[in-house]
Amino acid sequence: MIVTCGECGKKVEIEPENVIERKVPGYGLRETYFICPHCETEFPVCITNRECRMLQVQIRNTDTQFREPLQKKLRKMMNELNGKGER
Ligand SMILES: [Zn+2]
Numbered sequence: 001m002i003v004t005c006g007e008c009g010k011k012v013e014i015e016p017e018n019v020i021e022r023k024v025p026g027y028g029l030r031e032t033y034f035i036c037p038h039c040e041t042e043f044p045v046c047i048t049n050r051e052c053r054m055l056q057v058q059i060r061n062t063d064t065q066f067r068e069p070l071q072k073k074l075r076k077m078m079n080e081l082n083g084k085g086e087r
Contacts, residue, residue, distance in 0.1 A: 001013070001014045002014070003043075005036040005038060005039065005041065005043075006041075006043075007036060007039050007041040008036065008038050008039040008041070010036070010038045010039075012034075012036050012037065012038070014034055018034045018035055018036075018037060019032060019033070019034045019045070020032070020033055020034065020035065021033075024047065026049075027049070027050075028049050028050035028051075029047060029048070029049050029081075030047070030048050030049075030053075031044060031046075031047050032044075032045040032046050032047070032048065033045055046078060046081075046082055047081050047082055048078070048081065049077075049081060051077060052074060052077050052078060052081065055070060055073065055074045055077070056074065058070060059071060059074065
């Protein structure tokens with residue numbers, strides 16, 4: 001995935017080595033963010049909790065045709081965590 005850095009305006013390829021996960025205050029919460037290799041600005045990607053991460057593993061281990069309800073649940077959880085919940 002390629003994004004444009006909002007800080008230096010350069011195109012940045014998001015690669016696993018640019019993506020970092022760190023613990024944030026709160027029970028089992030982790031923030032995923034990536035660092036622009038040009039200007040070293042941090043860009044938050046998303047916040048996950050233990051439940052989300054367990055669900056992600058579960059989805060990976062589930063046959064494709066049965067994934068939909070799990071993915072729906074995950075999206076809802078992620079939206080709530082990241083403040084994009086529709087209510
Ligand atoms: Zn940059």
